[in-house]
Amino acid sequence: xxxxxxxxxxxxxxxxxxxVGQLKALDLGSCTFANVVVLADDKLVAxxxxxxxxxxxxxxxxxxxxxxxxxxxxIIAAVRPVHK
Numbered sequence: 001x002x003x004x005x006x007x008x009x010x011x012x013x014x015x016x017x018x019x020v021g022q023l024k025a026l027d028l029g030s031c032t033f034a035n036v037v038v039l040a041d042d043k044l045v046a047x048x049x050x051x052x053x054x055x056x057x058x059x060x061x062x063x064x065x066x067x068x069x070x071x072x073x074x075i076i077a078a079v080r081p082v083h084k
Contacts (some may be wrong), residue, residue, distance in 0.1 A: 011070075026067075
């Protein structure tokens with residue numbers, strides 16, 4: 001399991017709520033959004049949970065980044081939870 005924290009920047013003309021809806025509707029295979037939050041009209045933050053880092057790469061580069069209205073997708077952190 002890997003948790004990816006994303007900072008997503010949008011075009012000023014994009015509607016943040018519409019982009020959130022598009023993100024939540026994506027088929028990301030074994031990855032799921034734990035949360036997607038609108039910070040401002042042109043900024044989102046999201047937590048993407050995936051079974052592996054390879055699946056996370058595919059989801060981010062091939063599914064999330066190409067969405068209309070997204071200008072830049074930054075990975076803030078990639079965390080592999082440790083269970084004790």
